[in-house]
Amino acid sequence: MSGRAFLAVLRRDVYVTGRELPSFLAQTLVQPFFFLLVFVVVLGRGGFVAEGYGEIMLPGLIALNAMFGALQSVTLPLVFELSWTREIDDRLLAPMPVWAVAVEKIVFAGLRGLLASLLMVPIGLLMIDVHWPADGLLPAFAMVVLGSLLGAAMGLTIGTAVPPRRINILFAVIFTPLLFTGSVQYPWLTLQDLRWFQVLSALNPLTYVSEGLRAALVPDVPHLPLWVCVVVPVLAIVLFTLLGIRGFLRRALD
Amino acid sequence: MAKAAVEVVDLVKRYPKAKSNAVDGVSFEVETGEVFGLLGPNGAGKTTTVGVLTTRVVPTSGVARVAGLDVRADAVAVCARLAVVPQRQNLDRSLGVRDNLVFHAAYHGVGRAERNRRADTLLERMGLSDKAKAIADDLSGGQAQRVMIARALMHRPEVLFLDEPSTGLDPQARLFVHDQIRSLRDEGITVVLTTHDMDEAHKLSDRIGIVDHGTLLALDTPDKLVRALPGSATVEVVAEPGPGGVEPLRVALAGLDGVARVETPPGRAQPGTEAFRLSVTCEPSTLLAPVVDLLGRHGAGVRDVSLGESTLEDVFIDLTGRDLR
Ligand SMILES: Nc1ncnc2c1ncn2[C@@H]1O[C@H](COP(=O)(O)OP(=O)(O)O)[C@@H](O)[C@H]1O
Ligand SMILES: [Mg+2]
Numbered sequence: 397m398s399g400r401a402f403l404a405v406l407r408r409d410v411y412v413t414g415r416e417l418p419s420f421l422a423q424t425l426v427q428p429f430f431f432l433l434v435f436v437v438v439l440g441r442g443g444f445v446a447e448g449y450g451e452i453m454l455p456g457l458i459a460l461n462a463m464f465g466a467l468q469s470v471t472l473p474l475v476f477e478l479s480w481t482r483e484i485d486d487r488l489l490a491p492m493p494v495w496a497v498a499v500e501k502i503v504f505a506g507l508r509g510l511l512a513s514l515l516m517v518p519i520g521l522l523m524i525d526v527h528w529p530a531d532g533l534l535p536a537f538a539m540v541v542l543g544s545l546l547g548a549a550m551g552l553t554i555g556t557a558v559p560p561r562r563i564n565i566l567f568a569v570i571f572t573p574l575l576f577t578g579s580v581q582y583p584w585l586t587l588q589d590l591r592w593f594q595v596l597s598a599l600n601p602l603t604y605v606s607e608g609l610r611a612a613l614v615p616d617v618p619h620l621p622l623w624v625c626v627v628v629p630v631l632a633i634v635l636f637t638l639l640g641i642r643g644f645l646r647r648a649l650d
Numbered sequence: 651m652a653k654a655a656v657e658v659v660d661l662v663k664r665y666p667k668a669k670s671n672a673v674d675g676v677s678f679e680v681e682t683g684e685v686f687g688l689l690g691p692n693g694a695g696k697t698t699t700v701g702v703l704t705t706r707v708v709p710t711s712g713v714a715r716v717a718g719l720d721v722r723a724d725a726v727a728v729c730a731r732l733a734v735v736p737q738r739q740n741l742d743r744s745l746g747v748r749d750n751l752v753f754h755a756a757y758h759g760v761g762r763a764e765r766n767r768r769a770d771t772l773l774e775r776m777g778l779s780d781k782a783k784a785i786a787d788d789l790s791g792g793q794a795q796r797v798m799i800a801r802a803l804m805h806r807p808e809v810l811f812l813d814e815p816s817t818g819l820d821p822q823a824r825l826f827v828h829d830q831i832r833s834l835r836d837e838g839i840t841v842v843l844t845t846h847d848m849d850e851a852h853k854l855s856d857r858i859g860i861v862d863h864g865t866l867l868a869l870d871t872p873d874k875l876v877r878a879l880p881g882s883a884t885v886e887v888v889a890e891p892g893p894g895g896v897e898p899l900r901v902a903l904a905g906l907d908g909v910a911r912v913e914t915p916p917g918r919a920q921p922g923t924e925a926f927r928l929s930v931t932c933e934p935s936t937l938l939a940p941v942v943d944l945l946g947r948h949g950a951g952v953r954d955v956s957l958g959e960s961t962l963e964d965v966f967i968d969l970t971g972r973d974l975r
Contacts, residue, residue, distance in 0.1 A: 397759060398726060404756035411753075412744040482740040486750075486801070489704065490757035491730040650665065650698075650707040 401492040402500055408487075409504040424465045424512035425519065428457040432523050435581070450524030452617055455536075455609035456580035457520065458513045462540045463602050464575070465512025466547030467554070470505040474555030475563055478647045488648055498644035502548040502637060509544030532612035535622065539612060542629040543605035549633050550601070552640030556647050578602030583610060585618040601632040653718065655809050655840035656680035656703060661712035663698050663864075671710070672698040674864035680809075680842055680857075685835050687855030688844040691970055695864040696844035697737055700811050703842070704734045717808050730758065733802035737813040737844075739794045741786035747797050748773060748782040751804050758805035765804065772800040777826075792823030799830060810834060812843045816850060828854060848963045862970040876959065883934045884958045887941060888918055888925045892949025896924050902944055908932035923953055934958075 413420055436450035477484040487497055520526065528536075558566055577593075577600045584607055587594035597603045608625030610617050619625075656679065663673040673695040680686040688696045701707030702714050705725045714721045717731045742750050748769050755765035773779050776796040786794065795815065802810055812831070816824040831854050834841055845851050851858050852872045859869040868875055891899060903926055904912045911929040918925035930937055934957040945952050 397730065400759045401757050404753065404759075407756065408742075408745070408753050411749075415744075481743060482736075482738065483742050483744075485706070485734075485736065485740045486742060486754055487757065488706065489729050489732075489734060491726050491759070492757075493726060650701060 398492040398496060401490040402496055405487050405490060405492075405497065405500050406504055409500070410507075413508065420508070421515070423468065424461060424508075425515060428461055428516055429519060431457055431581075432520065436524055450520075451526055451614050452583060452610070453581060454516075454520040454524060454526060455613045456578075456582075456606040458516050458536075458540065459543050459602060459605040459609050460575065460578065460580045461516045462509045462513035462543030463547035463550075463578070463605060464509075464571075466505040466509025466544045467551035467571075469508040470501050470548055470551035471555040471558075471566065472563075474501065474552070475558055475560050475566075478556065479560040484648070494645055494648050495641050497648070498552060498641045499637075501552055501644075502545065502640070505548035505551055506541075506544040509547050510540060513540045513544065526613075528613045529615065532615065536609055536612035539605055539608040539625065542608070542626065542633070543602070545633050546601055546605065546629050546636070549636035549640055553636045553643060556640060556643030574600060574602060579606040583607070583617050584620060601629055604628040653682055654679040654715075655682045655684070655717060656686070656842060657713070657715040658699070658703070659713040661699065661702060661714055662710045663695075663702060663707060664710045671864050673702070673709075675712070676861065676864070676866045678859050678866060678869055680840060682808075682840055683835070683838050684856045685831065685841040685843065685854055687851040687858040688842065688861055689846065689848065689851040689858050689966065690844075690861035691846055694846075694861045694970075696861060697813055698864075699861070700734070700813050700842070700844060704732060704811055705729060730805075731807060732809045732811060733805065733807035735795070735798045735802050735810070735812045735815055737817070739786070739791075739798070741789075741794060741797060741801075743786045746783045746785055747778060747789070750786070750797060751801050754801045755804040760805055768804055769800075772803055776800045776830075792819050792826070795819060795823065795827060799827070803834075807839065809840045809842065812841065814844055814846070816845070816847070824850075848966055860966060860969055867969045883930050885928045885930055885934045885937050885941060886915060886918065886925065886954075886956045886958060887928070887945070887952065888920070888923050888954040889945050890923050890951040890953060892945075892951075894948055899924070899945070899948055899950060900926065902948065903928060903941065906937065906940055906944065908937055920953075 432450065432453065435445060435453060439445045440447070440449065484497070488494060554566070554570060577597045579597050580602065584594065584597055584603055587597065604620065604625045607620040608622060611619040611622045611625060659677050661673050661676045662671055664671045676699060688699065690696050698707055702709045703716055703721060705721050705728055709722070716728045719728050719731070721728050742753070745753060751769040751772060752765050755768060760768070773782055776799065778793065778796055778800065781789065781793060789797065815831070816827045819827065828850070831841055831843065843854060855872060857869065857871050858875060860867045860875070889899070900912055903909060908930050909928045910931050913927045913929070915925050915927040928937070938955065941955070942952055
């Protein structure tokens, strides 16, 4: 009974995404496209950024898309559904445990993150020269999956923790710092001489996803060992999933 | 013997940080197939009670069962057997009207062909066939209410909870909702309905529980509730007050044998006249002569006298008082 309800709720989310495909694509692809355009094409032209920077940045952007694609798929809808509109009530009344509704959110957001990051690949390939080793593709895919689940779990935690009145702080004090401290635009090991920022970046789980993708796709660039890039996200996924479910139960039930 | 569709025993709910209990020790049973009305003013605890019964509100203490199943321990099974039409519109805004129904049925495991068939039948029944593709935000209050009723019926629930189903609707929409509730009863669905509207409660319910401040004040059939009221019959008088003014009249009328209370019914008096409603404990016609006689002695001119039964409104006001909340 619960399994069928779970799949039906997941199908609902997939169906809605299908109906809103253009906005989903815009939401996930416009920002990384401009990152590449400005940092690689525009600045690369006059030699303001080193040649080959595109190869460093693209894995970071794929990691970013995995995590933010997932995070945004759950956070904003959740803030609304749990407050003004209470649209989620009909799903909470489906014959499945309330925590399973939260898990569905993570699974669905994870799928969106995966799609968002995979869509980033052809765009990157068109805009910059890459030489990815074939044996790095599978580990890279595993990192993308981890990044998507991480974003989904963090999104659930944030979405249930932020009251709707505070929704504007999401962008200023949560999304933006996550975006710029996640080793997306720089390899983490190059921060030796900027210790405080390196520590800050180490606290952002996105760092490990970015580094893991670089370890897989551009192994010549200095990077954290791959096992660290797997273990930290896995632990973070477990932690944020538990926190997120707890928050969800608190908000879903009075 | 009909088994209880809903059982509530000593139910208490205190919201976090609240100073008092929203539901404060309520017990009642609803029999299978019955239409049960929870009648109470705003803030009485009706929605909270429904919330506990529909697994959305965690009770502080007490027991609540639906279809014989505990709402805490068997929440999943309970959800499969009940349906809710909430007080506030909560349709899925990302889906059209028909998709709201179809997905609801899918959540409840109804097969594809069957849920499509049911959706069409219910849209037809609710007069919504031409709204199948509309989105929730474009519906009027009455239409949204009908969609929520249709949605609730998609998985054939045993017990249907309707929280203030006609509040804010125009008279046509109200009557439509009332007709639907009657036909649900005929189909054997147990209905628990909350309302602050006495007429609605009286008209639709087999039994009524009157709640205020989280406690159940009375529970019976509408007719018995009215009959149990001290002074269950009324005499209404419209008179032109004499030289002594209104107050002495009121005092004198209240002093008559068999008069329990004197009230001013709204909207009866013409300019220059005063209306009184006497709640009486005896046969109202025996009071006609004494009342007319008394008014004459005070120099007041009688304009109109009528006899009546008290209404549920009288019971309600008698139990819950006149304070605004
Ligand atoms: N989510 C909530 N949090 C805190 N207090 C609440 C909440 N919902 C209702 N209340 C309070 O509980 C009391 C009963 O409310 P409610 O059950 O909605 O009454 P009714 O439906 O009869 O109007 C009210 O005093 C209300 O302010
Ligand atoms: Mg209410």
